[in-house]
Amino acid sequence: xxxxxxxxxxxxxxxxxxxxxxxxxxxxxxxxxxxxxxxxxxxxxxxxxxxxxxxxxxxxxxxxxxxxxxxxxxxxxxxxxxxxxxxxxxxxxxxxxxxxxxxxxxxxxxxxxxxxxxxxxxxxxxxxxxxxxxxxxxxxxxxxxxxxxxxxxxxxxxxx
Numbered sequence: 327x328x329x330x331x332x333x334x335x336x337x338x339x340x341x342x343x344x345x346x347x348x349x350x351x352x353x354x355x356x357x358x359x360x361x362x363x364x365x366x367x368x369x370x371x372x373x374x375x376x377x378x379x380x381x382x383x384x385x386x387x388x389x390x391x392x393x394x395x396x397x398x399x400x401x402x403x404x405x406x407x408x409x410x411x412x413x414x415x416x417x418x419x420x421x422x423x424x425x426x427x428x429x430x431x432x433x434x435x436x437x438x439x440x441x442x443x444x445x446x447x448x449x450x451x452x453x454x455x456x457x458x459x460x461x462x463x464x465x466x467x468x469x470x471x472x473x474x475x476x477x478x479x480x481x482x483x484x485x486x
Contacts, residue, residue, distance in 0.1 A: 380454035412475035420464030
């Protein structure tokens with residue numbers, strides 16, 4: 327949040343963490359499958375703990391660390407590492423389910439466990455099922471860990 331505030335001040339643009347809905351939309355890039363590239367996952371496409379499998383996929387490589395952006399193919403929107411590598415913080419508070427969630431794609435900041443924040447995408451040291459487009463997790467925003475990261479969303483104002 328501090329990074330987004332400083333970047334916004336420096337550039338004059340509004341930067342923020344994406345809402346959970348924005349993150350999933352960006353991850354899926356128009357697909358309806360568990361992963362933007364299809365029904366299953368392999369370590370040739372995503373950095374996760376390859377000692378574990380998803381559906382009928384074979385075991386794969388366990389790299390035991392993050393990989394550089396661009397190591398794996400991007401999605402149709404040109405975004406890299408939406409699955410695996412590091413969990414990504416979203417602006418939303420953690421909620422166990424979506425009952426009462428906003429229907430407009432905005433961040434869900436009321437009720438729920440407001441001391442926890444939402445994480446998406448999975449990580450290099452987690453299970454392949456955690457990397458699914460629809461999977462969400464919660465975490466304490468004060469934790470620092472090499473399996474956690476973030477990407478920012480920019481709200482651009484257009485002059486007419």
